[in-house]
Amino acid sequence: MIEAWSPQDVYAAEAALEDELASGELMARAVEGLAELVAARVAQLGAETVVALVGAGNNGADALYAVAHLAEAGVTCAAAHDPDRVHQGALEAARAAGVVLVTGAEALEDVAEADVVVDGILGLGGRPGLPAEAAAWVAAISDDAHVIAVDLPSGQAADGSAFDPDGVLADETVTFSVAKPVHLLPPTEQACGSLTVVDIGLAFDTAPAVVRLGFDDAADLWPVPGPDDDKYSRGVLGVVAGGERYSGAAVLSVTAAVEAGAGMVRYVGTPTPEGLVRAAVPEAVHGEGRVQAWVLGPGLDTTSTRREATNQLDVARAALAGEEPVLVDAGGLDLVDDAVIEARRDRPTLLTPHAGELATMLTRLGSGPRARSRTEVERAAVEAEPLRHARALADRTGMTVLLKGATTLVVPTDPSEPVRSQADAPAWLGTAGAGDVLAGLVGTLLAAGLAPADAGALGALVHGVAADRASGGGPVRALSVAHGIPAAVAHLLTRR
Numbered sequence: 321m322i323e324a325w326s327p328q329d330v331y332a333a334e335a336a337l338e339d340e341l342a343s344g345e346l347m348a349r350a351v352e353g354l355a356e357l358v359a360a361r362v363a364q365l366g367a368e369t370v371v372a373l374v375g376a377g378n379n380g381a382d383a384l385y386a387v388a389h390l391a392e393a394g395v396t397c398a399a400a401h402d403p404d405r406v407h408q409g410a411l412e413a414a415r416a417a418g419v420v421l422v423t424g425a426e427a428l429e430d431v432a433e434a435d436v437v438v439d440g441i442l443g444l445g446g447r448p449g450l451p452a453e454a455a456a457w458v459a460a461i462s463d464d465a466h467v468i469a470v471d472l473p474s475g476q477a478a479d480g481s482a483f484d485p486d487g488v489l490a491d492e493t494v495t496f497s498v499a500k501p502v503h504l505l506p507p508t509e510q511a512c513g514s515l516t517v518v519d520i521g522l523a524f525d526t527a528p529a530v531v532r533l534g535f536d537d538a539a540d541l542w543p544v545p546g547p548d549d550d551k552y553s554r555g556v557l558g559v560v561a562g563g564e565r566y567s568g569a570a571v572l573s574v575t576a577a578v579e580a581g582a583g584m585v586r587y588v589g590t591p592t593p594e595g596l597v598r599a600a601v602p603e604a605v606h607g608e609g610r611v612q613a614w615v616l617g618p619g620l621d622t623t624s625t626r627r628e629a630t631n632q633l634d635v636a637r638a639a640l641a642g643e644e645p646v647l648v649d650a651g652g653l654d655l656v657d658d659a660v661i662e663a664r665r666d667r668p669t670l671l672t673p674h675a676g677e678l679a680t681m682l683t684r685l686g687s688g689p690r691a692r693s694r695t696e697v698e699r700a701a702v703e704a705e706p707l708r709h710a711r712a713l714a715d716r717t718g719m720t721v722l723l724k725g726a727t728t729l730v731v732p733t734d735p736s737e738p739v740r741s742q743a744d745a746p747a748w749l750g751t752a753g754a755g756d757v758l759a760g761l762v763g764t765l766l767a768a769g770l771a772p773a774d775a776g777a778l779g780a781l782v783h784g785v786a787a788d789r790a791s792g793g794g795p796v797r798a799l800s801v802a803h804g805i806p807a808a809v810a811h812l813l814t815r816r
């Protein structure tokens with residue numbers, strides 16, 4: 321599991337440890353790890369020149385001390401800096417080690433020619449917007465350079481809340497002790513490249529702000545049946561999905577649920593999807609009955625007045641009024657109103673919108689205390705600040721929110737619980753029907769007894785792994801992802 325703590329918690333942990341250690345020891349540990357990684361990369365890439373971009377704070381000091389180590393080892397290094405705003409001790413160390421200290425036009429030339437750039441402009445203490453001189457350095461970085469960000473790519477918000485296209489876009493990031501939200505959250509994650517965490521010994525007694533499940537966590541969480549289990553104890557999933565317009569969604573959700581190992585799937589539909597499900601998934605049973613969880617909504621038509629459609633909607637509404645855990649997706653999201661919100665208070669509910677659906681829901685329901693803010697929310701606003709908007713919907717509804725995208729966020733109702741962030745899927749997964757597959761897969765985990773946030777995060781991981789294996793580097797259709805679930809789960813369970 322990768323765990324990320326907020327900048328405030330990191331500063332507090334650093335302050336506590338600094339009291340126990342000799343002055344400068346913490347930074348020395350950070351610098352040692354950073355210098356080792358940069359040296360390894362220089363050797364690997366056969367790089368000839370390294371340039372550090374040096375800001376005014378400790379992040380700049382880290383970069384200066386690291387290039388000082390490299391210069392001592394014989395690598396040609398320069399440091400672009402502002403002589404009036406720089407850590408003096410680190411500057412002297414760099415000078416003594418033979419680092420060329422450059423400013424102004426000379427700095428810009430060196431940056432443009434560097435094979436490796438070490439970004440130490442801003443770290444945890446950065447405020448939005450790069451200083452003007454530093455912005456010019458960043459603009460001068462060659463497309464061919466390998467960019468290593470110290471702690472985080474400068475210009476990107478440490479709490480992951482805002483992406484700056486003119487900030488540093490790193491090939492890799494070396495951070496200290498633990499990850500920070502910037503490394504795991506959209507939209508800033510895309511600027512970090514691959515992440516290395518250097519242990520400097522910090523300890524935390526607070527919950528992390530963001531967590532990402534790894535393959536071992538998935539193996540620990542996945543519900544594996546034992547000899548005493550039967551189809552009922554494993555969990556029966558009710559699926560209310562598909563209509564006369566979007567019939568295939570039913571097949572995709574039910575297939576995914578069966579492939580994910582549901583004890584049984586009860587399907588409730590209208591005639592066309594019902595026929596398709598009968599033909600494609602002989603394991604499914606048809607009609608209502610006792611279930612341990614529901615999936616409501618993939619391909620559901622909430623506007624049709626035909627008898628079969630209104631009967632199907634009645635089942636969905638009854639499920640929303642009932643006790644069992646419910647996953648609400650796609651068309652089902654339109655059914656979530658104040659009465660449903662009230663009825664489901666304290667009952668496990670997982671909403672699974674994509675950015676457009678989340679924008680529509682916030683526009684319809686309003687946000688903030690007592691839905692006071694009733695402004696129109698655009699899809700682009702959700703994409704620019706995914707966590708803020710997903711949190712707003714979780715606060716407004718009292719329901720767990722899984723926001724789909726290249727990175728899938730799961731926001732629990734309790735703000736003190738960590739946000740889950742999973743980025744396991746290839747971009748090929750952005751294809752029609754992939755969300756219907758996710759709904760069936762996560763629904764099976766709810767029926768097996770997992771809490772909404774765990775089911776959402778684990779389901780997103782397995783969905784991504786199944787897509788990755790089915791893709792093999794090329795296009796992938798949603799049905800192949802569903803059929804790939806058993807092998808993906810087997811892979812996760814047996815790889816250790």
Ligand SMILES: NC(=O)C1=CN([C@@H]2O[C@H](COP(=O)(O)OP(=O)(O)OC[C@H]3O[C@@H](n4cnc5c(N)ncnc54)[C@H](O)[C@@H]3O)[C@@H](O)[C@H]2O)[C@@H](O)CC1
Pocket residue numbers: 334338346347348350351375376377378379380382441442443444445446447448449450451470471472496520
């Ligand atoms: N505190 C510690 O014990 C350790 C800190 N470390 C490093 O220290 C960094 C944090 O250091 P700092 O707290 O000095 O923070 P920064 O290095 O991010 O720098 C903050 C400084 O930049 C200025 N500044 C911030 N945003 C600006 C902007 N947009 N435009 C212009 N100036 C701006 C601030 O006024 C302040 O002077 C970490 O990211 C990490 O790299 C590591 O060495 C590990 C140990």
Ligand SMILES: Nc1ncnc2c1ncn2[C@@H]1O[C@H](COP(=O)(O)OP(=O)(O)O)[C@@H](O)[C@H]1O
Pocket residue numbers: 650674724725726727728745746747748749750751752753754755756757758783
């Ligand atoms: N660029 C991407 N990279 C990885 N996964 C993606 C990307 N775009 C979308 N996805 C995933 O594909 C699925 C799409 O779901 P959704 O938008 O509901 O589509 P549909 O309604 O057609 O099934 C989600 O699980 C989402 O996380």
Ligand SMILES: [K+]
Pocket residue numbers: 379439440441442443469470471472473474
């Ligand atoms: K940085």
